[in-house]
Amino acid sequence: MSAGFPGVTLWAEIIFVISALTMLAGALVAVMAHRIIRSVCGLALCCIGLAGLYAFLRSPFLALMQILIYVGAVCITIVFAVMLAEPDEPAEPTSGHGEGVWLACALLVAAVVGWGLATLVVKGPWATPVERVAEGSVKAIGIALLTTHSLAFEVVSVVLLVAIVGALAIAHGGRGAAR
Amino acid sequence: MISPSAPSLDELTAAFAQWLAFVAAPATVSETKGTAPDPGAGVGATSGPAAPVAGAAGEPAVPWCRVVEGKAKGYHFEAQVLPGQVVEVGRLLFDRGFAIDAVTGVDWMAAGQMELVYDFFHPSSALHVVVRCRVPREGAEVPTLSEVFPGANWHERETHDFFGIVFTGHPDLSPFLLPEDADYHPLRKDFAGAA
């Protein structure tokens, strides 16, 4: 995006803003929507926006992975679960009294945390940005993954294996075992 | 699993005779072997053991059975039973490997009767058995055969549609071939809806 064309920065900026807004709007839909299926759509939207931000952070691989894993796998799995578990829409909390208090609490907690962190970000002392020694190419990631971080890689793969087996066991056992 | 092999006509007659004796009705078992198709049977209502009388309206008919000879009729054995005996006869035929062919009615308006005709065929032989029973025309009621032959279910629903005969114990007698709101019975002779 650093070609010498005059308007390129502006264009990039616009696209950046759009991505960021998409992400935030998606996230808002995801937590606010009454229908759970719309929440999932919001999540997918959020992921696409986030993928855009990743692209601006010079890691297109992550951007694509974000879409592949979140939209292509996570969201679809969630929708599938929604179809299985909720053939009919659940009535979202309607009883007003306790709900209002709970909502206010949630808002309060979120606001406090947000305010604290945001202050930290804006006012906090930051080290000066450093120049990178290399571009984060896929090859570099791959090499690092299998050398420096091989332990983490193995651990994650074991975790995933356990998750698959566990998911199978739970979903299968839930059928007959519970009584 | 596969239906038992077909009984011979003699065996069938014997079985019916035994059954008729068992129900201790004034039974008539007759055979008209070797005679030509009997033109009077069923409709003409000539009396005599060969073609027994269907009882007059209101009065129970006498159960009887016989072997039918001659190709014209298209069936080989017929029996007339009382409405209450239909299920038993059905079971008797079921045990001998018969399959349900059809259930239908005939409206004898002049005699004030409804006739129920049950056809049975044997899957692995040519044997065809007809069982009839007569009920009064108004308020006709027959026990359902669908517990013995589940296939009778639809035939009985259809017969109920067309004749208004009520099959007691039938799971569902709602209109079948007729529209859902039908309150008429088109095959009764006094129905004049058809062109």
Place this chain on the structure above:
Amino acid sequence: MTLPEPFRLLAYLAGVMAFVGLNAAYLVWVERKGAARFQRRPGPTEVGPAGLLQPLADAAKLLSKQLLVPPDADRTLFRLAPVMVMAPALMCLATIPFGQALGARSLDLGLVMVFAFGSINVMAIMLGGWASRNKYAIISAARIVSQNVAYEIPMMLVVITLLMVTGTTNLQEIVEGQAGGFWRWNVFDLVANPLMPVTFVIYFICMLAETNRAPFDMAEAESELVAGAFTEYAGMGFGVFFMAEYANILVGCSLGAILFLGGWQSPFGVFSGVGWFLLKLYALVFTVVWVRWTFPRTQFYGLLNLSWKILIPVSLGILVLTSVMLKLF
């Protein structure tokens, strides 16, 4: 290519869109003509010479139809789904290099990008089905998900096998690696993996399943589910789903041609060019049509069995075999 970068990109995107639109429309015509030939009848003949204007007539008909939204449907999602279904196919095609210098950008991650955007498509069809609130559509949506999840795995395994052979995810480079005669195409690269033709067949089967084509058209199995997820769609809403199906076939076949059949490389090593790519692409498309009009539909569990019990083990085996072969030689 003297145009400044953003304009070149835009121009290219417009070109791709036109290409997709034209192809989607005319693939319908190809399908109808092809089906007709397989069944020994003429197919569309009335609108234009040899029925060539038929797609326009179809489009005009679909456009003139009323857009109906069923009363129980989730209106937003119902309207959104057709839009969502077309976008990923366009994005994917934008990464496909048609010729040596005919490609949007030589993306290092082209292959990953195709799969990343390809996965959105499923989500769109599923949402369309779900939002219709129609029983057939919901059954169809549930089928689509399990089918796509099941076939994504062998597809990925096959593609990873191929990545091991080519050593790059850049589609341009993958094609360049196959330069020089048809024996250098990946599908005949028996040194890297003696089962390469099988790999190609697995890819093709997965591609059919991923694009919901017969004999794997569980989603819109017309004799079971009427029109599946699209049952409630009328007019152009349906038309867009229909076009997206063909756009996806186009993507799948392009990828097949690039990964296995040497993209724009000529089979004799000389006269390479975009023509060869199109030839291979349409040969694959023709095969897709041919398969559809030959076979009956698979049963749903048969389809899943095929994937889980045959394709995944086989493609895993091929993956292992390839890695061993690459290490040895």
Place this chain on the structure above:
Amino acid sequence: MKRVFQDVVGGFKSLLTGMRITLQQFFKKDVTVRYPHESLKMAKRYRGHVVLVNDPETGKSLCVACKSCEKACPSDCIVVEGLKREGEKKKSVTDFQLDFTRCSLCGSCVEVCPSDALEFSKDYNLASTSKEQFVRIDLVRRADEGKKPETGEGQA
């Protein structure tokens, strides 16, 4: 294991066989007739709707209004009226109405006709936007207008 292998290989082979067969058909000639542009020759015995036949010599209808057809018709779709004119031995037909909406093209009327005054036409594509056109087809007028039943070539 061996069975699965055989299944896969044999199954794949059966798929290829199927594809070979459809490809063979692909290159064969069409079997269809492009209907509005061309149409088939109708069979000699084709049973279209009935028409009255006029005597080629006198130009008068052969029908003697005996009403056999009216009686034989299972769907009651024929109405014949006749009149005994002076100086003629037989009755002659004055009115022959065919209700084509009810006719089932069974041909009973042609079969019973004692004077061979009825014939099947070769019209097979009668169509109209209104039912009324077919409720009362006046066959006498049709015959008199010289609308000869087409034989052989069917036309559009």
Place this chain on the structure above:
Amino acid sequence: MLLEKVQTADAAAGAPHETFVLNLGPQHPATHGVLRVKLTMDGEFILRAEPVPGYIHRMHEKMGENRNWSQFLPNTSRIDYLSAMTYTHAFVLLVERAAGLEVPPRAEYLRVITSELNRISSHLVWFGAFLLDLGGFTPLLYAFDDREKILDLLESVTGSRLTYCYYRFGGLCNDVDEAFLSGTRDFVAYMRPRLDMYRQLVTDNIILRKRLEGIGKVDGEMCRRYGATGPVIRGAGVPNDVRRVEPYSIYPELDFRVPVYPEGDCMARYLVRMDEMEQSLRMVEQAIAKLPEGPVLGKVPRMIKLPAGDYYCAVEAARGRFAIRAVSDGKEIPYRLKLRTPSFCNLSLFEEASRGMMLPDALALMGSLDLVIPDIDR
């Protein structure tokens, strides 16, 4: 069965079972006409299937009571319009037997030739439609191409392509010409390789086999309880064929095999029909070779009256046992006509047989029963 496993597990978990009702039809691509099936489903599993026929009920039986014996003839070809010949055959047979009419031998042979041709054409339609149910479109058009040849032949004799009304009491309405006979011979020669092609294209196809084998099991006992006949009972291992067990016309003189498959699944019913086409070709071939000369219509009184009594006559139609039960009171109009149609009885077992099946399998089962809706509704 998978469904039972799910259900028992759910019951053990104390969970109420969630079901929904799916209305298949009256307009649905798989019901070939206007049949409605009310399905109570659990996911894709069918808990209960309730066919709701009657959408094109025409009350043929009442029509029969309003017209004389010969006027009912055209109606017989409109019950099952795909095998109209056999239906007319049953009716003329009944009247001929009851009234003691003689049928000239040439007419008997021609009846068998046309009936068997009609049976092939009916099976061809079924073949195409069944494959359509299974999602294969092309065999339908190949089958229709072949069927067209039969229809052309039959049209050249009867003047009609579907509702033939060719048989008369005591014979036929028209004799055939040499063109028909040579055309039929050509057709037999043409059809054999076509059947072989269908075997290669469809029967051997692994997808089809996987879809049909072991699906929709119907055993002989179930057929007996429901009165299912024809290819359904023969596909369940019971060699019940009216042409063989209660022979009529010239069937005893012909050499043919009654195809029987013991498996009782959709594939067995499929194979029975495919074999039957081959057997019908053989019958046509033999009947043409033996075709005697002579008149085609015997001596028949002008107005038919049957002696009072009741009569029953069954024939083997393409879908199974078709029977007419007639009650005559000696007048020229039937007192009562009962039509016992094979599709009606064959469909009645669907409710029991489809329980626990998955939707596509149930549709394969329904297709393999070979339903013709007017045959059910009459």
Place this chain on the structure above:
Amino acid sequence: MNTPLYERPAVYLVLAVVLLVIGLFGFLRRRTLIGMLISGEILFMAASLNVMALNRFFSPQPASGQIFVLLIMGLAAGEVAIGLSIIIAVYRNFRSIRTQDLSEMKG
């Protein structure tokens, strides 16, 4: 204003905070298990964005941050798989996935 928006670390960090806040709010507000799962995913995504931003601007090693995020994605996918299977199992047994209905699970 020479550095464009997308080159400033604070922008990304604030965006990550906002995402986190939204996720946190959703996590507390949602009453259904699936809703909570979705909010959880948003929390994960906020963390990933934060890590990536820090890595991009303050770390000389570009690969490490990406690997970290990749691992997070893997974990998130695993979490979803296991979470959904729990949800389905719970639903089977209780016919509800609303949290307050699950109180009988206690003890």
